Amino acid sequence: MRTIKFIVKRLVYSVFVLVGLSILIFVIARVMPGHPARMALGARAPEWAVERLREEMHLNEPLYVQYYYWAKGALHGDFGMSLVTRRSVANDIKEFLPASLELALYAGIFMGIIGITLGTISGWYSNTWIDNLVRVISYIGIVTPSFVFAIFFVLIFSYALEIFPTMGRIAPDLIPPPRITGMITLDALITGNFAIFLDALKHLFLPAISLAMGPLAQEARITRSSINDNLKKDYIAAERSCGIPERTIMFKYLLKPSLIPTISIYGLDFASLLGNAFLIELIFNWPGLSRYGMNAMLRKDLNAMTAIILVFGLVFVIVNIIVDIIVEYLDPRIRLGVERGQ
């Protein structure tokens, strides 16, 4: 009950956040240099055609009138027409979002499993060669842009070793499974097609791991740091002096509180995966929303830009709500604090 109230309250706040975000991006998109109607029709399109498109997009109206038209449509799920793809932005989002979500999902899994594992090992074996090795790997992961990893992995695993495919979501000779979620791996599992599932996973592996490298290195460092801090706490010393086995200390008393900062950052990292995936999607020819969004910005596709930023904003909001719920579960002090507050 209390959790439900919390979620409802956060969702209500989120509406205000999203409205503010929509106004901000709406204004920024329109004051950016570039002539969207001219870009859409071509540099040599006749002026009357450009003017007609401007009228159709209400670009000759004041900003608040333009926002009114846009908001009216958005409330009905109509974000207007994309000047790049020439079809409704809502259809484009429906098509490209699942691909990006799928990529982010698997990147998130890599981030979580590998990042937390490395951080735990590093923290537990603090100041040993294991810790030093993990720290070096983490630093490299943090400072190296994801597209560098992507290029490196393509050169090694696709070009030299030919283990993984270079691009796309599925082998060209295979027929994709019926579209249920739009995520090929999930749709293949739901329809029981294991061969397609494995093939899609094969195509996902390199882009997902490339995208995850930076954030997983950060997760490792934060986990390590958190474990190190908690290891110095009195309650750990007390547990050791009581003879509690190290394994029990690690998994029952140390890991849970140490993961709190990791989970908080994990949430932000996961949400930003969608927006940061542009170069990865470009290198692997992945038909995702991030790439679509970047093309929209380069071509000043106003409707698409605004809708995509809103989608990313919504993802951030949802992920942060989930993270807050998880953190509250992990840290009883927060739960008790809230209850006392009631």
Add this chain to the structure above:
Amino acid sequence: MNKVYKIVVIIVVLMVSVGVSMGLSFGEAVAEKSVLRYTQAFPTNIDPAIGEDFSSTRALTVLYDTLVYPDEKGAPQPCIAKKWESSSDGKTWTFQLRSGIKFHDMTELTAKDVKFSMDRLITMGGGYAFLFVERIVSAEVVDDYTVRIHLKEPFGPFPYTLYRLYIVNKDLVTSNIKKPGPYGEHGDYGTEFLVTHDAGSGPYMVEQFRLEEYLLMKKFSNYWGRVAPNAPDEVKLIGTTEPVTVRTLMSRRELEISDQWQSLEALTALDKIKGVDIAKVPVGGMFYYMMNTKKPPLDDIHFRKAIAWAVDYDTVRNTIFPGFNQARGPIPHELPGFDPTVLQYHFDLTKALEELKRSKYFGKLDQYPVELHWVSEVPDEEKIALLIQADLDKIGINAKVIRDPWMVVVEYMARQETSPHLIIMSISADYPETGALLTSKYAPESASSVNQNEWLLDPKYDAMLKDALSTLNTEERYAKYAKLQHYIVDLCPTIFLVDTPSMHAYQSTYIDWPAARGEGIPVIGYELDARWIEVYPDKRAELLK
């Protein structure tokens, strides 16, 4: 600690196992198909009233037919139209169509489809509409196989422009119109339908179009015309130009022809792959460094000529673009109507200084710096800008190099006040005829477009051009074009750098590409016409062993 260690080992082993199993081929078909794959920059618009860039045009050429088709010299040959004639005043063109041509839905192509295609293109105003909107009065259906097009004024190159009028299936498009739309009773004119479907009669048809990923086209088995015996069964246009991706695909023989956006360094690396060669395909284009003739100090003809004499053209064509021809005047060598007697500027600092001294700005050069702009999406342009900056410094002209994104370029070139001093651009002819570039480069209607930074607005040039374009006889028209080329070179509004062929890496071992052999059609879109490219899957299989 041992337990933790064991758990970690178990996780690692699991991940390696999954990785190994993913490395195995599960469910992949190994059947050898005849497929031609090439990379292009997306988006690709396969709507004939919208697409006009490289990528879109290459797809449109195989999905649709046109009234006439270019031969290897660019001259119009019969296609849908088996013959045509113009009235004596040049304002009415009558086309006799072939009968029995089928669209991909097996309905017959008739005159009404031609009229519909022209009307649709002109009404929507996008794509190649600019070639027709100011010229066409109307298209008239005389009978099922005769269509008459009425022009406002006589226009000699008119048949050449018809390479860009792709004939759509009227019934199919009209049945997929969405209303309401911006075109009144025509609703959206089938725009949304044609994003991912074709309505053509060309040798290939859309099989699958995954936006942002690829366009897959398959051979149309009932195509009326001729295709090469080993033309591919499928053509796949892959939406990427990333060098590492292209290189990997090429080496794995999963790509037959690369896009033309690969840098020199990337092409050099591709050339090293066994069985891959580099093709230089003329497409009627050139690199122009366009000078704003209305902006001081470039409003002085002597200042402009000083710049033209100061450029080190040999370094441009030997180092930056090795193997490219230096341009001679405003027209590329391969375009019909090119005049080889036009003056060719060359690197001569003595002449440059002489011209500079005759300029009214001599002695005040420090007060008149020039800006050399280049488009950030084309990195090779920066090299040219930096070279010219260094060249100008030798004669005392202070030049600054400025990078601009394309979006900004389109905006500021729309007005004379905001157009830069100099900006470099590669511009190709819309149809393979000198008149195309003389119009798109220097006619008054192109002055606010990205094709013309010069803002020439020269009444004498305009009158000469109008006279040339209205000449129906080809030889007479070319003679007038020659005069125009001399006139432009004398005015020196532009630095004519190099002819720019389209550079592609291709699998020379198992594909036979006429354009790579120098037998291509010098028009964008037609040089990569898959119907003439032959693919040999058995030779590919040999390479893969």
